[in-house]
Amino acid sequence: MFSYYLRLALKSIRRNPILSALMITAIGLGIGASMTTITVNYLMSANPIPHKSDQLFYVQLDSWSPFEPANEPNEPPDQMTWTDATNLMKAKKAFRQTAMASSGGVVEPQGQDEKPYMASIRLAFADFFPMFDAPFLYGSSWQSSADDNRDYVVVISKSTNDRVFGGKNSVGETIRIVGKNFRVIGVLNDWLLVPRFYDVTTGAFGETEEIFMPFYMKQELEMTNSGNTNCWKSPEGEGFQAFLQSECVNFQMWVELRNDDEKAQYMDFMNNYVNEQKALGRFPRPLNNRLSNVMEWMENQEVVADDAQIMMWVSFMFLLVCLLNTIGLLLSKFSGKAAEIGLRRAVGASKSDLFIQHTVETAVIGVAGGILGLGLAFVGLEGIKTLYGEFVQNLVGLDMTMVASAILLALISSILAGVYPTWRACNIEPASQLKSQ
């Protein structure tokens, strides 16, 4: 019977093309608006590294002021000091670990025609690459010894490789950055992380950096600070070294812990470390150290922006208004079919037969509305890209999950919208319709 009902639905839609088009448009507009905002929220809140997100932990130590917490109500600072980052790294207590910082510097391509340009730089340890599954096109990460030896080595992004080396395998080549020569150890392939979870302190949806170099180059080359730097008391003294020794926080740290035991042990280590530092006159606040896995950290950092969520709820309200319009149009459409419904009842259709027939019809309208809505969502997402520019380039796009979700949402919405008109249609008194036609 389903194919019969489907055929009747298509005939019925063709019978009232304007009414049908209005309903499809109403559903399409609602679905388009909803899917645009759902897509943005979905991509914002997606797990960027699902297979190990519960093994990667962001480290927080509460080194903040005795008079107030770093963040209300009693949150430790989002980043840590140079002293703590380097101490934790030297202890090497985790399976893998990396402190990191963002910076920037001038790259001087060798060709005569290429001008120097400013590039984003991430200072990190060798473990950074296997921890975050960085994809290599050529070469590999530097060795751990290069971290301690402060070797002048770098891993560069594919775009940097294309720009400086014309896309060839540049492993072993020399690249000049911040006035120093570095040896290229590895070239990353395209690496799109949405969100870029390893450092969300400067925004969760930026691109991965163009150059990666050993962390201690920060000190070696007195690399500039990038991102947020917060201090609860001024550095004692002046100059770069004084900043590094201060209580200013500008460094992030991640550890990879494979199970609960490792996590518990690392937490003990952190607490012991803070207690040792307290004995040295630091860490005036009560113990308040944190290990947050990837999704906990994304939630803590409110990666899904409030205004995006508000937009989503507003778009749901809009969908509701569209569905209310659809209900009105369906009532009108089905009341126009009263004679046919009466006839079908007379010749043996039960109320449930008619309910299924008309539900199939609303479902067909819903699917058509869903397809239109997908098109409108695509236009909406392109509009967001145009409006917000590169900031959201990585954020907007429809994948198969969202396409299926759009159709499903349209289907469910239209069927729900059709319940009352369909119920009314099924309860038409056949006798009155048959005589009055």
Next chain:
Amino acid sequence: MLTMHNVKKIFRTDLVETHALRDFNLQVDEGDFVAVTGPSGSGKTTFLNIAGLLETFEGGTYELDGKNVSNLSDKQRSQLRNEKIGFIFQSFNLIPDLDLFDNVDVPLRYRGFNSAERKKRIENSLELVGLANRMKHLPSQLSGGQQQRVAIARALAGSPRFLLADEPTGNLDTKMALSVMELLKEINDTGTTIVMVTHDQDLAKQAKRNIYVRDGQVSELSEVVSLEHAANA
């Protein structure tokens, strides 16, 4: 075939109660052809709707083919209607955007017949009413008489034992009305029981029995002995 005993039907509004049928009693036997006449508002159509299980009733009993239909569910009533009753209406009630084949197919779809069985029945019934060569035409491409023939084919396709006709010739000119009446008599001759509501006394006289309804009750029952029926007897 049909037995109604003291059947009552009351239509209520906030202000008025209208007794459409009061203690309505009637028996129609298998193979009978009954014409129901009476003034407007006398309850003819209400009787026909109750007989066709399209309306419920308040009191009394109604047995269709030996089965008490008083307490049937919607599903059971629909099934009984589909299997045992065929309807013919004054305004044909064909679905305008379905061709003749699909119009006749409507009751068969709810019967659960397979595709081959449906096709055979549709072709046979359209053949019977002389429209087999116009299966793919839309109702709007036919004359009124032809449309009523399609409605008769639709009513017959499921091989009902009981045919209810509500003013089947009301929208037709005299020539077409006579042709439809002839068709109904042929159908009755094959054993199908027919109850027909009509205003036309001449047509009513062509049935085997006449009943006259007044104020929601059967006021007269009369056997019609036409020349044709007398010859057949």
